[in-house]
Amino acid sequence: MERWVRRKSILGGLAFVIAGGLAGGILGGRTASVSERTGEQLATYTNLLSLVQSRAAEPVEPRVAIEGSIRGMLRTMDPHSNYLDPEDYKHMLEEQQGxxxxxxxxxxxxxxxxxxxxxxxxxxxxxxxxxxxxxxxxxxxxxxxxxxxxxxxxxxxxxxxxxxxxxxxxxxxxxxxxxxxxxxxxxxxTNSIRQAFMVRPGTGYVKIENFTRTTDHELDERIRALQKQGMTRLILDLRRNPGGLLEQAVRVADRFLKKDQMIVYTHGRISGADQEYRATGAGDHLDLPLVMLVDKYSASASEIVAGAIQDHDRGLIVGETTWGKGLVQTVYPLSQDAALALTTARYYTPSGRLIQRDYNSLEDYLSHDEKDEDLIKVSKEVRRTDGGRTVYGGGGIHPDVVVIDPTPPVVDLLERAQMFFHFAVEYNAKHKGLPRSFEVTPVVLQEFQEFVRARQDFQDFLKARGVKWAAADIDANADRIKGEIKESIVSALWGLEEAYKVHAEIDRQLQKALDLFPRAQELAALPGAGPQTER
Missing domain, CATH: 2.30.42.10 (PDZ domain)
Structure with missing residues (x-):
């Protein structure tokens, strides 16, 4: 995995559209013929391109101009239809292949x-x-x-x-x-599950990063391993999961639902776009108490799983309202190793909710800075779960229990400037042979403060953003910063998986989830559970 992925960030702007927009896509086939009217318009475009190439003040590379016009055309449709140049397409195939x-x-x-x-x-x-x-x-x-x-x-x-x-x-x-x-x-x-461990006696934790061709098998393996360690209840984490393959979202949900319960259905105008996906009854985890974590960056395939679990009252959804991507893309390979990810259908949860958030303003859609209570107010669809609970559509999956876990501004600054990482590298070089049981003491915290104060690159980072910083900011957030320091030191010494176990102890949403299993079991026992009737 020769790439850099920040743990608490998600691909933004166009990159997020690529990653999220491919979610739910399947490889497509034939290309439709163009109409006579379209042919006339293409002739106009060819004439325009010729004029640009021959008469523009600066030379114009044809490939750049054509790809730019393709992307401009797709932007008039929806946020997730996208042209994949050869590099983007290759990366997508690698990620989905596993x-x-x-x-x-x-x-x-x-x-x-x-x-x-x-x-x-x-x-x-x-x-x-x-x-x-x-x-x-x-x-x-x-x-x-x-x-x-x-x-x-x-x-x-x-x-x-x-x-x-x-x-x-x-x-x-x-x-x-x-x-x-x-x-x-x-x-x-490129495993879609990198963290799976016992977060407490009897309670397993599994984080799905995205949905690739191997996700269902990875999930089965991880759950079996945790059950051997005594797991009797599960926290399934879909936070910051931008999506992936539709078929894998269906297979993951199938593990927890009863035979014939609806998982998702899609509707579009092309042949084969209208599909229903139901549980096969082959799930091995029907009785496993389930709490699912989501946040504002859980999208597409993640929302399919969360929506199915919520609509059937199978588990408790905890965290923040999800992204709100209810569009399905079909990926059509093109010449010269490029591809088109084209929105060909919308998907709906079992209760009939369209999760897609309004995208009339692309800037607002991509910034996604609405508060949970505001998203509920704009939700136009009201539906009922199997047990009769009210759920909302048109703006992502709203959690059953809202838990906001904001990052303090000073922690965000230190993280963006990679101060925790750089300190961990220097600290480990000075303190050889640290035991796994080490703790961040007040002495270590003071050493961190002195380290940050002496880093000119951090001062330049703050100056470029017009931000002032004081040691009192660290004192005011000492517990959180100590947790971040320990996590970075553990990551540098023993790897990302061990570091995530440390992070779990300062993860407010995860810690809240540990207390909510009684509510999850009450939901699963509601009347109305069972195969869903026909739509």
Whole structure:
């Protein structure tokens, strides 16, 4: 996984449209013929392009002009129809397929003047086995300096066919020696489930990052492993999950629903767009008490699962109102390795809710800064669950229990500037052999304050944003900051999965979920549970 993904961010703007818009897509087939009228308009477009190329004040590259006009056309339709250039399409296929060939490292390069830095090697991958560590600075790839590379250029050099080798030069904080690693590339699974552990005795926790071709099998494996550790109830986390394959959302929901219960149905104008998806009755987890976590960045396939669970009163939905993407894309491969992700249908939850949020203002749709109570006010659809509870459509899935977990401004600033990460790298270099039982003491917190105060890059970061900062801000949020420091130190020493267990202890929504299983069981016992009648 040679890429950098911030734990508490989601792809924004166009990138989010790509990631979210592909959710629910299936590979499409034939292209329809164009009408005579359309042919005349295409002739006008060709004439226009010719004039631009021959008479514009500055030279215009045809590919750039044509791709720009394609994207402009699609923007007139909806936020999720999108043109995928070869690079975007390749990335989508890799993510949905579940693996690619590379080294297995998460890397960061915030800007061209910053070094290419390892955030974490992934356990069991070639980078992990070779001894790459969090905080390592990759100064060269195959003898080529990385400082002036973009992160995309670095990724292309790190990835490659399975079995091929790549040599990287590394400088390590606290080590004067320049290190050289020649690493053999291998298949790197892009697992959709990276965190699954016992958060409390009897309570399992599973986080689904997105829905790929392997999600259902991963979920089965993780649940079986947790049940062997004594799990009798489950927290299923879909926060910051932008979606994925429709069929995988159906299969995940199928694990928890009774035979013939509706999971989702789709409606569109092309042949085959109208489909119903119902539970097969083969689910192994029908009696497992379930609490599901969602937030404003849970979208598409995530909302299909949450909507089905909520409409059938199968579990309790906790967190924040979800994104509100109720559009299904079909992905049509094009020539020259590009593709079109075209909205071809809308999806509806079992009770008949259309989850799609209003997108008349694209800026408002992408910023998504509405409050939960405001989203309820604009919801135009009122429906009933199997047990008779009121639910709303037209603006995402509104949780049964709203729990807001805002990040304090000072913590957000420190995180965006990567201060927790950089401190962890330096702290670990100075304090060798930390035990797993270590805690962040007031002494460590003071050391962090001094570290941040001395970092000129942090002062520049604040100045560029016109933000003032004082040590009192850290004191006022000491417990949260201590948790972030510990999480970063654990991540650098023992990997992302161990770090997430630390994060769980300062995760307000997860901690609230632990107290809500009695309510989840009451829901599942409501009258009306059972196969849904025909629409």
């Amino acid at each position: 693996s690619f060939s590379g080294l297995g490292i998460v890397i960061s390069k915030p800007s061209n003047d910053k070094p290419l830095t390892v955030i974490s090697p992934l356990e069991g991958t070639p980078a992990w086995n070779a001894g790459i560590r969090a905080g390592d600075i990759i100064s060269q790839i195959e003898g080529v300096d990385t400082l002036d590379m973009t992160i995309d250029e670095a990724l292309k050099r790190l990835k490659g066919p399975k079995g091929t080798k790549v040599t990287i030069t590394v400088t390590r904080p606290g080590d004067a020696e320049v290190l050289h690693f020649t690493i053999t590339r291998d298949d790197i699974p």
